[in-house]
Amino acid sequence: MDFNDTPEQAKFRAKCREWLEANAELKENKSGGHSDSTLEDHLKVAKAWQQKKYEAGWAMLHWPKEYGGIEASPIERIIWGQEEAKFNVPGGIFEIGLGMCGPVMMQYATEEQKDRYLAPMAEGKEIWCQLFSEPAAGSDVAGLRSKAERDGDDWIINGQKVWTSGAHYSDYGILVVRHDPDVAKHKGLTFFFVDMKSPGITVKPIKQITGQAGTGAGFNEVYFDDVRIPDSQRLGEIGDGWKVAITTLMNERLAVGDAKGSDIEEALILSKTKDDAGEAMIKNDSVREKLADWFCEANGLKYTKFRTISALSKGEAPGPEASITKIVSANKLQEIGNFGIDSGDMAGMLIDENDGVSSFQGAWLGAPGLRIAGGTDEILRNVIAERVLGLPQDPRADKGIAFKDIPTKA
Amino acid sequence: MNLDFSDDQKFLQDEAKKFFDKEGGLSNARAVMDNSLEGDEKLWRKIIELGWTGIRIPEAYEGLGLGHLELCVVAEELGRSLAPVPFSSSVYFFTEALIKFGNEEIKSDLLPKLVSGEVVGTYGIAEDTHQATESNLSVTVTSENITGVKIAVPDAGVASHMILVVKSKSGADLRLVNLEDSSVTITPQKNLDTSRAFFKVEFKDTPSKLLGESGEGWTHIQHLLDQAAVLFAFEQVGGSQAALDMAKAYSMERFAFGRQIGSYQAIKHKLADMYIALTLAKSNCYYGAWALSSESAELPLAAATARVSATKAFQLCSKENIQTHGGNGFTWEYDCHLFYKRSKVLSVLLGSEASWKEKLVSNLEKTNTLAKG
Structure with missing residues (x-):
């Protein structure tokens, strides 16, 4: 038992450290950061830092080499994170993109789309957010009700998302919506990516119990009113939305x-x-x-x-x-x-x-x-009981019936 | 970063687990309880044959010459199976005291006999219903002879020797006595967990030998307590895991209102809380194991943290295991009470949870900053 790096890990840590020392300043104390700056300033500084990391190859360590990453092992990501945390650098803007949106694009987008979107995401030129939770779908996120209706080569989206971190400064988002309320809950969902500047999207910051809203990586409500998304921006098959969403949620679990x-x-x-x-x-x-x-x-x-x-x-x-x-x-x-x-x-x-x-x-x-x-105390206890200890799932009142027939009130 | 046991240590743990299962698991503790025995002699002989009483004894004294980490993994399995043997008394305390504080004459006489099983040791700290301190000791040594009473001494019925902390001219001494001396009277004391035996031990001018420095007895016993706290914490973690496993198995097979009780969130959340307490305790034990095996100056803090955390975990897991079993859990027939009782005895055996919390915070008070992980 010891707390030391292996020789290779020590070498990697030294490499991280050397670059960070040349390009950033050590924190003078633990509370050092950019919390006092305005959102515009913070974004500017964060984008510049991301660009710098991108050019030196530190921006998306775990990404495959073909998309510009170095396929870093989990331990190398941890070492980079430990070292970067010692420096006075901005964070909290690109994690959702690099950690969740990037990997889902790599798996489901076309080659052309990957060429178009992945590099700007990694460089910090374009910011991404994740649009899953809804006012009536929190812990039971698959119960979401935002609608997608087919119209020629497009889909028309109507509904509301909530708790979307960074929606107010994001360029793109990944989105899961219901295309078919006549089938069972998990079967009627489809997954897209969407331009956050599309007509019909309205972003409203949520005023939290802290009294704050829209500062830093704050939360938002996002309204969709007849928003058009081309079918080419669908990720995965029609009806596979839940499967695609689960892949990204697994990535979130690693991040929390x-x-x-x-x-x-x-x-x-x-x-x-x-x-x-x-x-x-x-x-x-x-x-x-x-x-x-x-x-x-x-x-x-x-x-x-x-x-x-x-x-x-x-x-x-x-x-x-x-x-x-x-x-x-x-x-x-x-x-x-x-x-x-x-x-x-x-x-x-x-x-x-x-x-x-x-x-x-x-x-x-x-x-x-x-x-x-990221999972209520109660949901996380269920996760421990079911996935770690192997206890049976609760019987579900919504199992095997069409989504539209699931009870929503007493 | 390598906060884990080695492959050899994991192999030893696996062997220990198989051994206790093969020898009857919990049935040994139950047999001792049902028949009012002082321990399971047959199981103890087999443990001696495996060489485990000599894990920490250097090869020069016929032991295995291994480290504390090997002791940690065996302790976890002793805890899981609630083995009714004097292992903790003889190995965590007595043997460690001789290795650390015995002179060459004592070591060459007794260590090989601890390996062979000819000698079994135990320890005495408590004297009354209040917590023993350096200043309230009443057992006294005068010109090498001890007089007074120690209570709640584990395994004194089968032990041949004992270490104890006593009042001396220079403060407190750590002393070694032969329990077979005619001046010693040993009387069984009833206790809550009858799978383990405890005794009142009376000394009248009993000859003794000094261990360590005269006047340093209190410091010496504190060090031994810190070491033992880590090892007992591994026993507590083993017991917690066994109680959680038992609760889990029952919640899968028992039906109520037409479904497995393990499918109700009331049970799931209870078991999740047991898992959380157990995981925190286990991680704190790893920290304790590191501090113990590396002879770190952090041992007092690490030991108190492992001790408090593991005491909480075992008490929670053992009482909620009964609750999960409902009425069955309250019967003699089901094994739930074995864990409940052992958890209580382990929680007071080295001093109460409150006293260890006090040690923990006193250590925090001494440090100016804490390393942030």
Whole structure:
């Protein structure tokens, strides 16, 4: 047992490091970033950084060589990610494109389309988003209702998508819609890519419980009113939409990791420094008990990740252990945010005039969203029970009946 | 990055698993319980024949000369099968104490006999219903002789020797005694998990030998407790996995309201929570195993983390295994109670969960920054 790189991994890390040092600045502290800039500035900086990475071959490590990647192994992607995270560089704009849209285009688009779209996506010239969730289709995303109707060589799309990250600055999107409500739920879906500037598309930022909207990689509602998509932009066969969507969701699962934000380190620093009726909070037994619990969770997740990386490092398939990550980290984030606010007693609820919400307040406001996004706590428990432990699926009330006959209200 | 056991260590674990299954699995613990025995002698003899009591004993003393990681994988299998043998007392504590703190005379006398099974060791810490501390010890050594009472001593009925922490002129000493001395009185104490036996041990002017430095006994025993906490945590993880497996199997075969109970989310989410607790515990155990085997200065923190996490996991898995089994889980006939009882005994055996949380946080208090993974 050790935490060291193999000689090849160390070589790859040094290569990453060398290029990053020549092209970016190390973070001075952990909170360094571009959060204060406007969206336009952030996009400009992010696109320039992506372009730079593209030219040097670091933009889409895992992509096949024929599309400009280097077919990096999972461990190499992890090493690049670890090193890039130490530098003050923008992120959060191209992940959906490179991680989900790119691979689905490679698998299902025509050669001409791949030539046209993949390079600009990798270069950061065109940004992509993913249009799956709907107001009435969240955990049960296959229950989506947006319609596609055939009209000659085109399809006419009507309906609404929701929780679309980055739709407000995206050039293209991947879309799954219902072409046939007379067949069973999963069978009536078809998959497309769409120009986000098409007539009939309206993007509205969602005002979240944080009070923020449309900043950074914020969420949107996307309305489709008689939007025309040529049949040539269909990905997969008519009726294969669910199969294609599943491929991209598998890619998303690989991308969803820890809930970012206040963690045990911050709680510990606060407990040591913050005075509580005459002595440091950490002297309070109820605080000590919480710190012990959070440390067990944070440390358990850290070494769970190390176990996964160890398997990848040996070229083995990792076990299912990483499936616990989001449930544990999002709930811990919520508790630690809550603790940080409580530590201020009555002042804890107040928002600083100059600094805005504190990181604890931000954690507390943001954590409910993290417990839902990318699979709710409840869906993830089902996933662990069914896919990891092998328990039977729930009986489904919508099985084997036409979509239009599925009950939607009491 | 290689936070994993080697192929040889995994092979050893697999062999251990097959061995305990072949020898009857949980039926051994049940037999000890049903017949009020002090342990399974036959199973213990076979473990000695396999050489596992000498895993950590150097080859110069006739042991296998292996490391702590080999002990970790065997511990997980002992925990899975709830093996009713004095392995933890004799191997995690007694043998480690001799290797670390025994002088050459003690080592050359006793280590080979631990390998052959002629000597079985145990340990004594608790003296009363409160938590033992350096300042409240009442068992005392005067000119090499010990007087006083230790309670809840595991396996003293079958052990020939014992290490114990006692009050001395210079503070606390770690001492070695021969339990076969006529000045020692050993009385069984009833306990919640009768697949394991515990005893009150009374000393009256009992001759003893010093281990380590005089006055450093408390520090020495803390180190031994940290080491043992990691190994016990592997037992707890093994037990948690077995309880989860049992709950899973039952939830697939039991029907209610016309379907498998495992198809209800109430059961699925319960089992998912057991899996989550188990996975966190296991990863914390790997960290503990690394700290133990590399003699890292992080051992006290790693041990407390593994201990607290594994204690929580085993208690959760064992009680929810009963719940999943419904009324059957509350019967003597079903094995659920074996895990429930063992989890409770393991959770207090090295000190309560609260005391280990306190150790964990004291260690965090000492560090200024934490490495972010």
